[in-house]
Amino acid sequence: MSMRDDARLQSGYDSLPYHGQARRKTHPDRLAAIATVFGARPGDMRKARVLELGCGTGDNIAAIAASLPGSACVGIDLSPAQIAMGTARAARAGLTNLRLIAGNIRDLDGTLGEFDTVIAHGLLSWVPPDMHDTIFAACRRHLAPQGLCYLSYNALPGWHVRQVVRDLMLAAAGDATSEAERVARGRAALDQVADAVADSESGYAKVIAEQRDNVRKLSDWHVGHDLMEPFNTAFAFRDVVRRGAAAGLRFVAEASVDSMFPANYPEKVAALLRDIPDLIDREERLDVLINRTFRESIFMRADTALAAEPGPAGVVRLAIASGLTPESQAGPDAPGPQPFRAPNGVQIAVDGALNKAALFHLRAAWPRALPFEELLLMTGASVPAGGLSPDTIRGLAALLYSAYTKGLIELHAAQPLFVREAGERPVANPWARVQAMEGPVVTNLLLDNFHLDDDAGRTLLPLLDGTRDRVALAEALGRGTDSRPAQERVAVALRQLGGAGLLIA
Numbered sequence: 001m002s003m004r005d006d007a008r009l010q011s012g013y014d015s016l017p018y019h020g021q022a023r024r025k026t027h028p029d030r031l032a033a034i035a036t037v038f039g040a041r042p043g044d045m046r047k048a049r050v051l052e053l054g055c056g057t058g059d060n061i062a063a064i065a066a067s068l069p070g071s072a073c074v075g076i077d078l079s080p081a082q083i084a085m086g087t088a089r090a091a092r093a094g095l096t097n098l099r100l101i102a103g104n105i106r107d108l109d110g111t112l113g114e115f116d117t118v119i120a121h122g123l124l125s126w127v128p129p130d131m132h133d134t135i136f137a138a139c140r141r142h143l144a145p146q147g148l149c150y151l152s153y154n155a156l157p158g159w160h161v162r163q164v165v166r167d168l169m170l171a172a173a174g175d176a177t178s179e180a181e182r183v184a185r186g187r188a189a190l191d192q193v194a195d196a197v198a199d200s201e202s203g204y205a206k207v208i209a210e211q212r213d214n215v216r217k218l219s220d221w222h223v224g225h226d227l228m229e230p231f232n233t234a235f236a237f238r239d240v241v242r243r244g245a246a247a248g249l250r251f252v253a254e255a256s257v258d259s260m261f262p263a264n265y266p267e268k269v270a271a272l273l274r275d276i277p278d279l280i281d282r283e284e285r286l287d288v289l290i291n292r293t294f295r296e297s298i299f300m301r302a303d304t305a306l307a308a309e310p311g312p313a314g315v316v317r318l319a320i321a322s323g324l325t326p327e328s329q330a331g332p333d334a335p336g337p338q339p340f341r342a343p344n345g346v347q348i349a350v351d352g353a354l355n356k357a358a359l360f361h362l363r364a365a366w367p368r369a370l371p372f373e374e375l376l377l378m379t380g381a382s383v384p385a386g387g388l389s390p391d392t393i394r395g396l397a398a399l400l401y402s403a404y405t406k407g408l409i410e411l412h413a414a415q416p417l418f419v420r421e422a423g424e425r426p427v428a429n430p431w432a433r434v435q436a437m438e439g440p441v442v443t444n445l446l447l448d449n450f451h452l453d454d455d456a457g458r459t460l461l462p463l464l465d466g467t468r469d470r471v472a473l474a475e476a477l478g479r480g481t482d483s484r485p486a487q488e489r490v491a492v493a494l495r496q497l498g499g500a501g502l503l504i505a
């Protein structure tokens with residue numbers, strides 16, 4: 001029965017491949033930073049062994065392999081067609097640290113060994129029910145001590161509403177024989193229902209209209225797989241924690257780490273959450289409060305020691321990237337609190353000579369990250385005598401921790417690979433070079449996906465393999481339709497690519 005289910009799944013993905021994209025929240029460095037804040041001691045992710053289960057076409061694990069050249073990455077997926085696509089592209093990008101395997105997770109017996117990061121994105125909810133515990137077991141079996149597991153899944157109670165839409169679309173698809181016809185029938189049924197209830201003032205009509213708008217934004221392959229797959233299970237958080245524990249895993253944190261802190265919600269919600277001391281109880285109640293539809297949970301081995309509460313202690317072992325920009329003209333030496341604004345528009349007031357000096361240094365380095373120790377050395381000169389006391393250092397860690405929990409700055413376990421200024425013979429992310437040959441969407445070294453609007457950037461990116469200087473790049477760019485000299489266009493494009501985190505040298 002289950003092998004027949006797998007064969008059905010495989011043929012679905014072989015015939016309509018899933019257009020996966022890299023996902024920043026899965027990056028081993030990011031997971032390690034979160035775990036550090038929660039009191040764990042993950043290893044050096046620059047040399048990480050990384051396993052992705054159900055990797056699809058390998059876009060995520062390939063982007064990780066490119067961003068961590070010292071890592072050893074393995075991806076496994078049921079669909080040979082998707083794996084063949086990924087393998088060909090990884091070879092074009094020269095990713096010798098990536099191996100993609102066409103295979104079934106059911107057959108994993110541990111011979112692949114242990115990994116510092118195990119990723120299963122978009123897998124758990126889309127497999128037959130008898131696979132659920134197999135996935136937890138595979139995650140645990142392949143997780144090294146201090147290893148980190150990222151597991152995403154459709155979540156309750158938010159998915160209850162989507163289930164209404166899914167049931168409607170599946171019923172409408174009936175006996176349609178092709179994927180395209182199934183999706184077309186499903187879409188038509190949803191349109192019909194949404195149109196029919198559109199004049200109603202009811203909450204239900206609003207919910208259906210919202211769901212229809214969501215579905216309209218999705219491509220056919222996305223609707224076919226995410227909504228109309230034969231298997232789609234949404235999980236209550238407590239159930240996931242229980243299954244994890246049964247397999248020998250403990251919940252550490254959500255990958256959307258700022259979602260875990262009550263202060264980030266309206267006051268009444270925050271007050272309710274603050275009254276729930278237990279982390280699992282609190283997360284469970286939060287799902288109801290925000291009607292959560294999707295979770296990305298981080299697990300470690302059950303015997304991993306964690307702090308009782310997350311806190312600033314781990315920040316001193318991390319690197320910080322902060323785009324917090326001073327709002328006033330005054331320099332860091334001006335007395336009193338100073339306003340800083342984050343890239344997302346949120347403003348905070350910062351006081352203390354060390355804190356202000358640190359934010360100025362971080363802003364100058366942005367988007368590069370500075371290790372906490374290095375930041376202290378840099379700021380040492382600009383704070384008054386005695387300004388680097390243990391108390392002020394603890395104060396800086398507390399400020400950075402607080403900004404992190406609000407999503408205003410980034411923390412990294414290791415300095416990301418990218419450089420802002422291109423070298424004499426510029427080198428770009430090898431994975432992005434291959435992507436740029438195929439289309440306008442490229443992935444940077446932090447695993448963000450960008451639409452490259454600039455023609456010069458798109459033409460140049462594949463050429464940035466370290467063999468060409470600026471003169472050769474200008475020649476390759478040629479005249480084009482732009483009236484500016486080619487050398488100037490090269491300089492502008494390199495600045496943009498550098499700012500986007502796409503350059504290695």
Ligand SMILES: C[S@@+](CC[C@H](N)C(=O)[O-])C[C@H]1O[C@@H](n2cnc3c(N)ncnc32)[C@H](O)[C@@H]1O
Nearest residue numbers: 013018020054055056077078079104105121122
């Ligand atoms: C929804 S897709 C997500 C793909 C990828 N993780 C992404 O986010 O782009 C689910 C993937 O899981 C794979 N899969 C399902 N069951 C599997 C199994 N038993 N063994 C290996 N891969 C499996 C499918 O082939 C498919 O590529």
